[in-house]
Amino acid sequence: MLFNTQHGNPQHFLLHGERGIGKSSLSYMHEFAASGQIQPWEGERFNFLTVSLLLEPSDTYISIIRKLGSTLRRSLANHNKLEARAKEVWDFLTRWEVMGVKYRELDAAVSPSELLDELAESYSTACSRISDTLAGILVLIDEADKPPATANLGALLKGLTERLTRTTPNTICFGLAGISSVIDTIRQSHESALRLFTSFDLRPLSREESVEVIRNGLNKSREKTSLKIRISPEAEQFIALYSEGYPHFIQQFAYCAFEADKDNDIDLDDVKRGAWGEHGAFQQLGTKYFQGLYFDRIGSDDYRQVLRYMSEHLDGWVSKEDIRSHAKLKPSTLNNAIKALRDRQIIVPQPGQRGMYRLPTKSFAAWIRAFTNFPGSPNLE
Ligand SMILES: Nc1ncnc2c1ncn2[C@@H]1O[C@H](COP(=O)(O)OP(=O)(O)OP(=O)(O)O)[C@@H](O)[C@H]1O
Ligand SMILES: [Mg+2]
Numbered sequence: 001m002l003f004n005t006q007h008g009n010p011q012h013f014l015l016h017g018e019r020g021i022g023k024s025s026l027s028y029m030h031e032f033a034a035s036g037q038i039q040p041w042e043g044e045r046f047n048f049l050t051v052s053l054l055l056e057p058s059d060t061y062i063s064i065i066r067k068l069g070s071t072l073r074r075s076l077a078n079h080n081k082l083e084a085r086a087k088e089v090w091d092f093l094t095r096w097e098v099m100g101v102k103y104r105e106l107d108a109a110v111s112p113s114e115l116l117d118e119l120a121e122s123y124s125t126a127c128s129r130i131s132d133t134l135a136g137i138l139v140l141i142d143e144a145d146k147p148p149a150t151a152n153l154g155a156l157l158k159g160l161t162e163r164l165t166r167t168t169p170n171t172i173c174f175g176l177a178g179i180s181s182v183i184d185t186i187r188q189s190h191e192s193a194l195r196l197f198t199s200f201d202l203r204p205l206s207r208e209e210s211v212e213v214i215r216n217g218l219n220k221s222r223e224k225t226s227l228k229i230r231i232s233p234e235a236e237q238f239i240a241l242y243s244e245g246y247p248h249f250i251q252q253f254a255y256c257a258f259e260a261d262k263d264n265d266i267d268l269d270d271v272k273r274g275a276w277g278e279h280g281a282f283q284q285l286g287t288k289y290f291q292g293l294y295f296d297r298i299g300s301d302d303y304r305q306v307l308r309y310m311s312e313h314l315d316g317w318v319s320k321e322d323i324r325s326h327a328k329l330k331p332s333t334l335n336n337a338i339k340a341l342r343d344r345q346i347i348v349p350q351p352g353q354r355g356m357y358r359l360p361t362k363s364f365a366a367w368i369r370a371f372t373n374f375p376g377s378p379n380l381e
Helices: 002-006 023-035 061-078 080-109 112-130 153-165 182-189 207-225 233-243 247-260 268-276 281-289 301-311 320-327 331-343 362-373
Strands: 012-017 048-054 136-142 172-179 197-201 356-358
Touching (some): 012 023, 012 182, 023 136, 061 136, 112 136, 153 182, 233 247, 247 362, 281 362, 331 356
Parallel strands (some): 012 172, 012 197, 136 172
């Protein structure tokens, strides 16, 4: 995609997947490859200017435009090869930012499309001024799922890329990363905005890849500390099995096992202690998946029974009847458990269908499965 962009045929992409699947990490690698700091997966090194920004729940259409403008300005200012050219572009963007401020004060009187025109002009000016030194611009927008639908990210990017198509050189690639719900948000914003992007759905790692992650981590620590830390094949397999391919889980279980280890030889016991210890892997991951204090209460047998059975279906729909017959709970207990889990948005009810529920994500199901099956639990045995 960068290769095509560099030749004036920009291709934009969307990395999406569950929380902790590795979207930001992959964008980061991509940024390194684009700027020429590392060799790309194939072909020659690139030399793009990279502009990377993070979106937030408080972002609006206007604030995203401003972020796109001010991050461009910062990237230009920080790029060491652009000194000679920078002033010219800098002046331009300063003017733009000043206008942006003016617009913000006027706010209601601003025409968003005028602002977008300004932004497109900034990008295209920057692109042409740097074209003798750099191949183009890669704009990476992470946490793209965060702004509300009203920020109209899809329409914004569609408007921006369309404006840029009419300029030369058109060597700007936009890459988005976010939780898969971003697809719906973009579609809602503009029905054809999604067509701009080639989308990549990030999936869990294979068992072999998971083991490779653990080994890579240990190799890095050996390089840094010159300590020879070993890990037993059993411990590796155990971490890989219970992580179900979620990189974030692998990192957490492996890190906690590393912390629990005392003799530079990580074995199964270290993995278990790391997982269940105070501030251990389950607690860390649990706080991420259950909001706040609720995590402590998941120790309750009833809730756990329900979640455990549901997790066998990953994030697929399960009927209350089905749960009742498998979780072996009294009807009133089951009703209470379901109500509590539902109120806390830990399970999702099927719209228009009574008594059908599912877990919100596959990674959450993987967490529940590990939590309820992982040996060595202090209070589960
Ligand atoms: N391919 C990989 N190999 C090893 N570790 C990885 C890999 N991908 C991600 N990780 C690790 O997994 C963790 C989560 O990754 P990252 O933050 O990139 O995920 P994310 O999808 O952006 O998460 P979020 O949805 O929370 O933003 C990090 O600790 C990261 O280092
Ligand atoms: Mg991320």
